[in-house]
Every structure is written in C-alpha cells, then in structure tokens.
Amino acid sequence: MGMLAALAAAVLAAAPARAQEPAPEAWNSGRAMELVGRARDRRQQTQADTGMVDYQADARGYIYFYLDRRDTGERTLVKTDQVALEVLWAAPNLAKQRIIGLRDRRDLPTNIQYHQDHLSVVQDNFGDLIRLGDGDEVRDVLHPAAGAAPSIYDYRLADSSSIRLPGVAEPVRVYKLEVRPRDPSVPALVGAVYVDRRAGDIVRMDFTFTPSSYVDRQLDFINIRMENGLYKGRFWLPIQQQVEIRRQLPELGLPAGGMIRGTMRISNYRFNQGLSPSLFRGRRVVSVPQAQREAFAFEEGIDAELREAGLSPATELGEVREQAAELLGRRLLSGLPGSRVDLAGATRTLRYNRAEGLALSAGYRVTPAERTSLALRAGIATATMRPFAEAEAWRGALGDRIGIGGYFRQPRDVGYAPVISGAMNSLSALLAGSDYSDPYYASGGELRAERPLGGWTASAAVRVEKHEQARLASDFSVFGGSFRPVPRIAEGTLTGGTLSLRREAPELVARGLSLGVTVDGGVLDTDFYQKDAAFVRPRVDAAYTLRHPRNGELLLEASTGAALGGVPLQAEWRIGGRGTVPGYEFRGYGGDVYGFGRATFSWNVAHPFIRGRVFGAAGWTGDEFDHDLRRRVVVDGGQAGTLDLIPERGGMASVGAGVGLFYDIIRVDLARGMGRYGRWEVIVEANPTFWDFL
Incomplete structure (x- = not known):
C-alpha cells in the first residue's frame, strides 16, 4: 500500500511536460506594431497586384454535428455532411462559390440546418469585419489587421519559428503575433496571427472570441484555424480552414452540448482564366439543383476522414482556446453564463x-x-x-x-x-x-x-x-x-x-x-x-x-x-x-x-x-x-x-x-x-x- 500511495502522490504532484518557448516581447512593442502594419499593407497590395487577375479552385469539406461530454470527453456523432464547391475570385474583390456536391448521413435523428457560410470557404481572411452564421453567431468583429485594429487590440511578438501547413512540403518560417483586445468586455477576437517573415503576409490564424462577440445566447464558443499556402511565389491563398461551434442551453448545465466541426480543404488553383464578370452576379454562395448536388462523384467516401482520424478531443482545436485564455489572464471565454x-x-x-x-x-x-x-x-x-x-x-x-x-x-x-x-x-x-x-x-x-x-x-x-x-x-x-x-x-x-x-x-x-x-x-x-x-x-x-x-x-x-x-x-x-x-x-x-x-x-x-x-x-x-x-x-x-x-x-x-x-x-x-x-x-x-x- 505504501507503493500505491507514493505513486498516487507522484501523479498528483506532476506537472504536464511542455515545450520551452522563448519569452515573448512586451505588448505593442515596435517590432510587433511593424509586423501588424506589414500584414495590413500586404492584404491591400494583394488585391491590387496585376499578377493575379482571377482564380478558380476546388474545395472539399466535411461538417460534423455531434454531442460532446463535459465530464467524460466522449463524442457521439449525430450527422455528417460532405460538400464540394467551385471557388471563384476576380480583382479587385469579387468572389463567388457554387456548391456542386452535397450529401449527408444521419447517425441519430436531427433536423439541424447549417448557415451557408458553414458550407463554404472564407476567401479573404474575413475582410476587415468578421461575420459568422450570416451574422447570427458573430457580427462585425474587427479583424486584427484592419486599419482601425490597433485602437482595439494589443499585439505581442511571441516567437519566430517554422510551421508546417497541410499540403506544403517545406516548413514556412513565420513570426507568431499574439492578439488580444485592450478591453476584454468588447466584441473582439483572441488568438494568434502567423506572419510570413519574408513579406509580411498572413500565413495562419488561430483564434476564438470574447463572450460579448456572440450574438446567439446558446453559443459556448467558436474556435477557428485558417491556413494559407503560397502560390505563384507571392500570393497566400486558403488551403485549409477549420471551425468549431459549440452550443448549449444557457439556463441549464447539461452533461452534453452540441458541436459543429467543419474542415474545408482548397486545392487545384487555376489562375488568370479570364472569368466573366457575369459569373459574380447575385449572391456570393449559390447551389446547383439538388439532384445534381446529390449525384456529384466525390473522390472520397463520406466517412473517409472519420475512419482515419475519428472523433476525439485530439482532433479538435482545444489548444486555440487554451492559448486565448492565457492571453486574457484565464478570464472566462464562454458565451454561456x-x-x-x-x-x-x-x-x-x-x-x-x-x-x-x-x-x-x-x-x-x-x-x-x-x-x-x-x-x-x-x-x-x-x-x-x-x-x-x-x-x-x-x-x-x-x-x-x-x-x-x-x-x-x-x-x-x-x-x-x-x-x-x-x-x-x-x-x-x-x-x-x-x-x-x-x-x-x-x-x-x-x-x-x-x-x-x-x-x-x-x-x-x-x-x-x-x-x-x-x-x-x-x-x-x-x-x-x-x-x-x-x-x-x-x-x-x-x-x-x-x-x-x-x-x-x-x-x-x-x-x-x-x-x-x-x-x-x-x-x-x-x-x-x-x-x-x-x-x-x-x-x-x-x-x-x-x-x-x-x-x-x-x-x-x-x-x-x-x-x-x-x-x-x-x-x-x-x-x-x-x-x-x-x-x-x-x-x-x-x-x-x-x-x-x-x-x-x-x-x-x-x-x-x-x-x-x-x-x-x-x-x-x-x-x-x-x-x-x-x-x-x-x-x-x-x-x-x-x-x-x-x-x-x-x-x-x-x-x-x-x-x-x-x-x-x-x-x-x-x-x-x-x-x-x-x-x-x-x-x-x-x-x-x-x-x-x-
């Protein structure tokens, strides 16, 4: 019994091993503000660069709706959707997406309906104002690289490192900029922006939101990761995007909540196709007829991603939320009471x-x-x-x-x-x-x-x-x-x-x-x-x-x-x-x-x-x-x-x-x-x- 007690004490006292990172600089240092300015300038320059008149790309995605457990970590799949899109863009800032394939499978009864932006791609790193769920989830949160952002956000240069991006053979050298609101009570994002060391383009963004950002009272949190790849030597365009949206009744602490997790992968970019301006008329996201969507020949099965990775906390963006909490001094980030x-x-x-x-x-x-x-x-x-x-x-x-x-x-x-x-x-x-x-x-x-x-x-x-x-x-x-x-x-x-x-x-x-x-x-x-x-x-x-x-x-x-x-x-x-x-x-x-x-x-x-x-x-x-x-x-x-x-x-x-x-x-x-x-x-x-x- 002495050995059992000693082992228990050792586990109780142990701290999880964490990689040692260089100490970050002070908030709003000169280097940090310079990087923010470069990122802001590059966003504007890309739209005016004549080397990219238009592009067309393919996107494939999975959206899962499942129940997650607060106390056990178990996940119960309710519904899977698989989507295929054509993604179009033309200078200076025209965008269009067509849903050409869409199918679903229900593992439990549900009538859930997704907002259109849950089934589509973010093409411009959200622009200057971030909206989710067609404005029903998050509405008009200022982007950290927008012109007025320095009056709302603090910035800190955390480190310089190399990161690996999906589908990119070589690691990319970046600066990691941590971002937090000056006033945590206002609608704002919290997280990190990874900036290309060479030109200042945004390579990746990991972030969540302050509680006041959520329009829907049932929202617990939204976690987002957006990753870009380099094309034609100077254009950073979307290659993978992940979002997690968790809801629960605000009045009751239930043992399970509803989670939407979506992953979108964008590939096969074709540049300067001479796309007609007529393609961009009407709504930004449209769908082909239902029969055509259901007949689309997907390259993978509807359960292909799950069969490889499954559903578990390890496949989610929990570290995004953890890092955001550290930036706000462990302040509660949930939109729930x-x-x-x-x-x-x-x-x-x-x-x-x-x-x-x-x-x-x-x-x-x-x-x-x-x-x-x-x-x-x-x-x-x-x-x-x-x-x-x-x-x-x-x-x-x-x-x-x-x-x-x-x-x-x-x-x-x-x-x-x-x-x-x-x-x-x-x-x-x-x-x-x-x-x-x-x-x-x-x-x-x-x-x-x-x-x-x-x-x-x-x-x-x-x-x-x-x-x-x-x-x-x-x-x-x-x-x-x-x-x-x-x-x-x-x-x-x-x-x-x-x-x-x-x-x-x-x-x-x-x-x-x-x-x-x-x-x-x-x-x-x-x-x-x-x-x-x-x-x-x-x-x-x-x-x-x-x-x-x-x-x-x-x-x-x-x-x-x-x-x-x-x-x-x-x-x-x-x-x-x-x-x-x-x-x-x-x-x-x-x-x-x-x-x-x-x-x-x-x-x-x-x-x-x-x-x-x-x-x-x-x-x-x-x-x-x-x-x-x-x-x-x-x-x-x-x-x-x-x-x-x-x-x-x-x-x-x-x-x-x-x-x-x-x-x-x-x-x-x-x-x-x-x-x-x-x-x-x-x-x-x-x-x-x-x-x-x-």
Missing part, C-alpha cells in the same frame, strides 16, 4: 432503486474562470428520508486537471462495473422489481488528478471515506416484482486510492484499440473482521473495434483482474448476467480473480430502423490467493433472510442475438447461458453511448 443549475445526468437528478426508493437531487455549477469549476449537489432518498450530497472543485481541462471533492452517503456499486444505464435501471426497478445495482454508501473526501502522458491519460486519486451498509428500504414495483436482497459489506473507514493509465481510441476510426490499467486499494478499518482489511486490486481492460467501410462492425472486449491481501466483501470481483456474461444469475459468480471476454458483430439490416447483432461471451472467476479474512454467511432479518456471500466459482459461456431499434438507440437482446447454470435472458437497454447522461 458563469453559474447555472447543473443537470449532470438524468440519474443523478432522479432515480429509483431498492435501497433509496425515489431519490431526488438538485445541483449548481459555477465557472469563475477558464478551466476552473465548482459544483454542489444535494438531495434526499425518500425511502430512508436520509440526505445525500457532494461537492467538487476542478482546475484545468479534462485529461489535464487537478481537483478535490467531498461527498456524503453517495451510493457505490459492489460490481465490477456499471452494467446498465441509470435511467433503465430506475425503470426496471420501478416497473418490475429488478434492480441491477448492489449499493452501499460512501462518505468522505478525495484528491484527484489527471495528466496526459504521451497518447495516454494518467489519473490518480487518494481518499478517506466511511463505508456504510445499504438496506432494502423500498419493495414497491408497479407490477409486483420481487427485489433481490442488498449484499452485505464490511462497514468501516477506508484509506486508499486509485491509479489508472488509459488510452482511448477515437470514436469511429476504422480500427481502434483502447487499453486501460487500473490499480486500486487501501486499508479498511473495520470491526467486521478480526483485523483491518488491507488490499490491492490490479485490473486490465481492452477493447478493439474493426469497422467495415460499407457495413458491419466487430467489437472485441476483454477484462481481467485480481484482488490481493485482505479483501473486504465490497472489493471482491463479481460477474455474471447482463453486462458481463449474459444468460446467468446476475453477479452469481465471484472471487479474488476474474476474467471475461465478449465478441459482438453488428450490421445495418434496415437503416435507420433495425440494426442486427450477434454475440458470444465467456468468463471465469476463482480463488487463487490465500485470504486471512474469515468468510461467513450472514443472516440479516432486515434483508429478507439468509444471504450467502460466497458466489459461484468457475467458468461461464453464452451466445445471443439482438436488434438495435431506431438508429440503434434501444437494444433488445436474447442470450442463452451454455453452462451448468445457464438460462435464457432477455435484455432491454439503451445504447451504451448514452449511459453517461442517462
């Missing part, structure tokens, strides 16, 4: 189970600064009329943060892992008397930390908490089902912690491997046994996904773990039934070692209404280590009689098939256990993608 009623998830607000009855709670979250949050939640369990509460504070961003938390009578589960969504468990318990949780209560506090480690995330927690027995407090169900007894635990005070190292595959990649190694343990000061229980539990989890480009997905999952030392009852591994090896008594197998694996193949039968699935699972539990704690059978009249604490040891295997209904949101499976204690089992559940907020 800094304090809101917190709906962290359906089950945390309203749930029903046999130990608490109907449990109700309310929460409140405050975000006083960027990357800092405080949250409080309290409620009452109506069956026991006992309160429960929790409070937490975090500093940093998901995957790179440190926090502290306290909690009182928070329900914990005896099992290996959650095997059902909270909402479905509440329905199952309320309607049929089937509660698939085995709770006990924990009260105490802990320190937590997360740090990036290469492509992995390391996390640690140290805690002191009191464990309290839960009891069968409510036996009501609508259709009169009979609840299982609540398993006995060893009550006492635990001093311990958890260390984990995880690597998650991005969502929707063609081949993805996720790995996790976790070690938890501690010392339980208890009167349940004749001595304190000191234990440690190592565990390894793995998942591999293989997606066919047309249809079909293979998911392989495996998990194994051991429990060493004086293992209290609540720390024994328990598997069997739904969530592990279906077709057996729920958590009917257990011991100090376990292992199980599951293979699932699914495919679209009639998208979006039916998705088929077949699966097989196998597992094993046993006692491989000598324990010095006395096992026993407990008789507790308050828990409906005798409760055997020693589950079955041995192996299990099962097979099954099922369907996913309406975009695979609801799943219905039929499984059959193949061993001595095997049985038929019907499982109705929501897609695990949604479990974290159900």
Whole structure:
C-alpha cells in the first residue's frame, strides 16, 4: 500500500511536460506594431497586384454535428455532411462559390440546418469585419489587421519559428503575433496571427472570441484555424480552414452540448482564366439543383476522414482556446453564463432503486474562470428520508486537471462495473422489481488528478471515506416484482486510492484499440473482521473495434483482474448476467480473480430502423490467493433472510442475438447461458453511448 500511495502522490504532484518557448516581447512593442502594419499593407497590395487577375479552385469539406461530454470527453456523432464547391475570385474583390456536391448521413435523428457560410470557404481572411452564421453567431468583429485594429487590440511578438501547413512540403518560417483586445468586455477576437517573415503576409490564424462577440445566447464558443499556402511565389491563398461551434442551453448545465466541426480543404488553383464578370452576379454562395448536388462523384467516401482520424478531443482545436485564455489572464471565454443549475445526468437528478426508493437531487455549477469549476449537489432518498450530497472543485481541462471533492452517503456499486444505464435501471426497478445495482454508501473526501502522458491519460486519486451498509428500504414495483436482497459489506473507514493509465481510441476510426490499467486499494478499518482489511486490486481492460467501410462492425472486449491481501466483501470481483456474461444469475459468480471476454458483430439490416447483432461471451472467476479474512454467511432479518456471500466459482459461456431499434438507440437482446447454470435472458437497454447522461 505504501507503493500505491507514493505513486498516487507522484501523479498528483506532476506537472504536464511542455515545450520551452522563448519569452515573448512586451505588448505593442515596435517590432510587433511593424509586423501588424506589414500584414495590413500586404492584404491591400494583394488585391491590387496585376499578377493575379482571377482564380478558380476546388474545395472539399466535411461538417460534423455531434454531442460532446463535459465530464467524460466522449463524442457521439449525430450527422455528417460532405460538400464540394467551385471557388471563384476576380480583382479587385469579387468572389463567388457554387456548391456542386452535397450529401449527408444521419447517425441519430436531427433536423439541424447549417448557415451557408458553414458550407463554404472564407476567401479573404474575413475582410476587415468578421461575420459568422450570416451574422447570427458573430457580427462585425474587427479583424486584427484592419486599419482601425490597433485602437482595439494589443499585439505581442511571441516567437519566430517554422510551421508546417497541410499540403506544403517545406516548413514556412513565420513570426507568431499574439492578439488580444485592450478591453476584454468588447466584441473582439483572441488568438494568434502567423506572419510570413519574408513579406509580411498572413500565413495562419488561430483564434476564438470574447463572450460579448456572440450574438446567439446558446453559443459556448467558436474556435477557428485558417491556413494559407503560397502560390505563384507571392500570393497566400486558403488551403485549409477549420471551425468549431459549440452550443448549449444557457439556463441549464447539461452533461452534453452540441458541436459543429467543419474542415474545408482548397486545392487545384487555376489562375488568370479570364472569368466573366457575369459569373459574380447575385449572391456570393449559390447551389446547383439538388439532384445534381446529390449525384456529384466525390473522390472520397463520406466517412473517409472519420475512419482515419475519428472523433476525439485530439482532433479538435482545444489548444486555440487554451492559448486565448492565457492571453486574457484565464478570464472566462464562454458565451454561456458563469453559474447555472447543473443537470449532470438524468440519474443523478432522479432515480429509483431498492435501497433509496425515489431519490431526488438538485445541483449548481459555477465557472469563475477558464478551466476552473465548482459544483454542489444535494438531495434526499425518500425511502430512508436520509440526505445525500457532494461537492467538487476542478482546475484545468479534462485529461489535464487537478481537483478535490467531498461527498456524503453517495451510493457505490459492489460490481465490477456499471452494467446498465441509470435511467433503465430506475425503470426496471420501478416497473418490475429488478434492480441491477448492489449499493452501499460512501462518505468522505478525495484528491484527484489527471495528466496526459504521451497518447495516454494518467489519473490518480487518494481518499478517506466511511463505508456504510445499504438496506432494502423500498419493495414497491408497479407490477409486483420481487427485489433481490442488498449484499452485505464490511462497514468501516477506508484509506486508499486509485491509479489508472488509459488510452482511448477515437470514436469511429476504422480500427481502434483502447487499453486501460487500473490499480486500486487501501486499508479498511473495520470491526467486521478480526483485523483491518488491507488490499490491492490490479485490473486490465481492452477493447478493439474493426469497422467495415460499407457495413458491419466487430467489437472485441476483454477484462481481467485480481484482488490481493485482505479483501473486504465490497472489493471482491463479481460477474455474471447482463453486462458481463449474459444468460446467468446476475453477479452469481465471484472471487479474488476474474476474467471475461465478449465478441459482438453488428450490421445495418434496415437503416435507420433495425440494426442486427450477434454475440458470444465467456468468463471465469476463482480463488487463487490465500485470504486471512474469515468468510461467513450472514443472516440479516432486515434483508429478507439468509444471504450467502460466497458466489459461484468457475467458468461461464453464452451466445445471443439482438436488434438495435431506431438508429440503434434501444437494444433488445436474447442470450442463452451454455453452462451448468445457464438460462435464457432477455435484455432491454439503451445504447451504451448514452449511459453517461442517462
């Protein structure tokens, strides 16, 4: 246990490694203002340069709409759009774009409609005034290279370096100019402008906006990256543009928000084509007829980009927002209110189970600064009329943060892992008397930390908490089902912690491997046994996904773990039934070692209404280590009689098939256990993608 505590302390104290950069100059230095002037002059000179009378180019883009999670980092794709455009320009400043190809695919039901500028290219680095969403998102924010910009912005020469641009073989030497508003309360952008060292042209821009810039009250943030390439030796023209737009209800702190992420790539420039002025009449962005758009022969599949990179925080522009926050002294950049009623998830607000009855709670979250949050939640369990509460504070961003938390009578589960969504468990318990949780209560506090480690995330927690027995407090169900007894635990005070190292595959990649190694343990000061229980539990989890480009997905999952030392009852591994090896008594197998694996193949039968699935699972539990704690059978009249604490040891295997209904949101499976204690089992559940907020 000493080694576990030492490792936890090391992770808590560690700071993420960052590259050392030269110290930036003072704000508004002579060199910085000279570079701003050169960039402004080059923008005007390019329009008047007779070496480029006009151009025509091709643009291809992907626009994704998905749900992102505040607390877990998971992404759930809702809709994908693929677009093809003809991009036209003529001196002095005529521009036209034609959408010649457009198709979409829905992974969840939605009626979202995009503004036209979400489906098109920014041809002039936005001009002097920046507008987004046709002015409904951001309206008339001054460009940092506009003539009047020095009266609004501060500039700082951060460093001189080389950057690589998409599709450009050689690195480009640039100056990085950091930009911030003199008054953070006014509409303005915040970020960095990369200026060509040779001529002063703008090569790249990374920026977000101040909160007052957002016209739409539902906007959390907008992040933008615009990259230009050099043509004909002196013209810097768009080659790639990325935008992220996140929305959420301003009144409620929901666990998920809606994100639009678009990437546009521009290529195949043809210069001085003698384009007719008549081509530029009318609106700047037009579309060919729908049938022609849908018949366009795209060079890549609609999922080509996702199959390669997936959806994950690593593919987003989080560093743009982080750098902007540093420039404003960690001032809050979100367009949403800094304090809101917190709906962290359906089950945390309203749930029903046999130990608490109907449990109700309310929460409140405050975000006083960027990357800092405080949250409080309290409620009452109506069956026991006992309160429960929790409070937490975090500093940093998901995957790179440190926090502290306290909690009182928070329900914990005896099992290996959650095997059902909270909402479905509440329905199952309320309607049929089937509660698939085995709770006990924990009260105490802990320190937590997360740090990036290469492509992995390391996390640690140290805690002191009191464990309290839960009891069968409510036996009501609508259709009169009979609840299982609540398993006995060893009550006492635990001093311990958890260390984990995880690597998650991005969502929707063609081949993805996720790995996790976790070690938890501690010392339980208890009167349940004749001595304190000191234990440690190592565990390894793995998942591999293989997606066919047309249809079909293979998911392989495996998990194994051991429990060493004086293992209290609540720390024994328990598997069997739904969530592990279906077709057996729920958590009917257990011991100090376990292992199980599951293979699932699914495919679209009639998208979006039916998705088929077949699966097989196998597992094993046993006692491989000598324990010095006395096992026993407990008789507790308050828990409906005798409760055997020693589950079955041995192996299990099962097979099954099922369907996913309406975009695979609801799943219905039929499984059959193949061993001595095997049985038929019907499982109705929501897609695990949604479990974290159900």
